Amino acid sequence: MKATRYTAREPGGDGNIHYPEREHEVWNTLIERQLKLLPGRACAEYLDGLDQLALPHDRIPQLAEINRVLERSTGWQVARVPALIPFQTFFELLASKRFPVATFIRTPEELDYLQEPDIFHEIFGHCPLLTNPWFAEFTHTYGQLGLKASKEERVYLARLYWMTVEFGLVDTPQGRRIYGGGILSSPKETLYSLSAEPEHQRFDPREAMRTPYRIDILQPIYFVLPDLHQLFELARQDIMAMVQEAMRLGLHQPKFPPKAA
Numbered sequence: 001m002k003a004t005r006y007t008a009r010e011p012g013g014d015g016n017i018h019y020p021e022r023e024h025e026v027w028n029t030l031i032e033r034q035l036k037l038l039p040g041r042a043c044a045e046y047l048d049g050l051d052q053l054a055l056p057h058d059r060i061p062q063l064a065e066i067n068r069v070l071e072r073s074t075g076w077q078v079a080r081v082p083a084l085i086p087f088q089t090f091f092e093l094l095a096s097k098r099f100p101v102a103t104f105i106r107t108p109e110e111l112d113y114l115q116e117p118d119i120f121h122e123i124f125g126h127c128p129l130l131t132n133p134w135f136a137e138f139t140h141t142y143g144q145l146g147l148k149a150s151k152e153e154r155v156y157l158a159r160l161y162w163m164t165v166e167f168g169l170v171d172t173p174q175g176r177r178i179y180g181g182g183i184l185s186s187p188k189e190t191l192y193s194l195s196a197e198p199e200h201q202r203f204d205p206r207e208a209m210r211t212p213y214r215i216d217i218l219q220p221i222y223f224v225l226p227d228l229h230q231l232f233e234l235a236r237q238d239i240m241a242m243v244q245e246a247m248r249l250g251l252h253q254p255k256f257p258p259k260a261a
């Protein structure tokens with residue numbers, strides 16, 4: 001696990017996390033910037049979830065505020081974690097309808113894009129869609145499968161997650177839209193993902209699982225769902241059989257340069 005450059009903050013005696021003013025300012029800059037960019041770029045289900053969350057602009061929200069909305073809509077909760085967590089913990093959380101939130105926020109220098117999932121990524125990027133029953137069911141099923149999966153199967157499942165929940169796009173009658181939380185929390189990747197620069201492929205679960213990725217660059221390829229309900233359909237199919245097929249067919253060549261050592 002890559003060492004994180006950030007330190008997650010813990011709650012004080014009153015149960016609240018006390019962030020310094022400069023960190024609330026990063027949140028404010030990020031949310032104001034993204035709220036200008038996302039109309040016409042984020043999918044309707046995400047924007048609906050964002051309305052339900054009614055996130056504050058002037059401060060980093062407390063996890064309890066998020067939980068009140070998630071509890072009411074899909075029964076999900078957010079769970080405070082220190083940073084990137086191991087697969088085992090990650091799948092245990094998702095399998096119990098808890099989403100990991102690392103309680104640190106990026107520095108102004110990394111505002112447009114950072115390699116680690118900070119609180120803005122987890123809350124602004126992922127939580128709005130966790131108010132959507134279909135998306136919540138897919139994520140819950142995914143966690144349960146991950147828990148039962150072998151080490152090698154988990155690597156294929158991670159690619160499926162990466163190409164959907166993290167970096168997925170969806171075609172809609174109004175045009176191509178973003179649903180992946182990893183894009184929605186990055187001003188830079190929001191614009192880049194819908195541009196002609198990256199490759200766009202029609203979503204196929206096996207192809208997604210065969211496609212290697214790096215977490216420290218803008219993605220070279222995005223998979224596009226014909227509609228968001230397809231994720232719900234996928235949760236009802238035999239994903240582990242698709243994992244076996246992807247393993248048998250093997251990995252595609254990486255579309256990115258090897259990571260500088």
Ligand SMILES: C[C@H](O)[C@H](O)[C@H]1CNc2nc(N)[nH]c(=O)c2N1
Pocket residue numbers: 081083084085086087090100101102117157158161162166
């Ligand atoms: C499967 C997924 O892509 C990734 O590997 C997991 C692992 N650990 C994580 N840890 C945190 N805090 N947040 C995440 O989104 C993830 N994602």
Ligand SMILES: N[C@@H](Cc1ccccc1)C(=O)O
Pocket residue numbers: 112113114115116117118121166181182183185186215
């Ligand atoms: N790159 C995302 C954060 C992220 C890190 C790692 C995995 C997924 C997303 C952002 O800048 O907001």
Ligand SMILES: [Fe+2]
Pocket residue numbers: 117121122126166181182
């Ligand atoms: Fe994420």
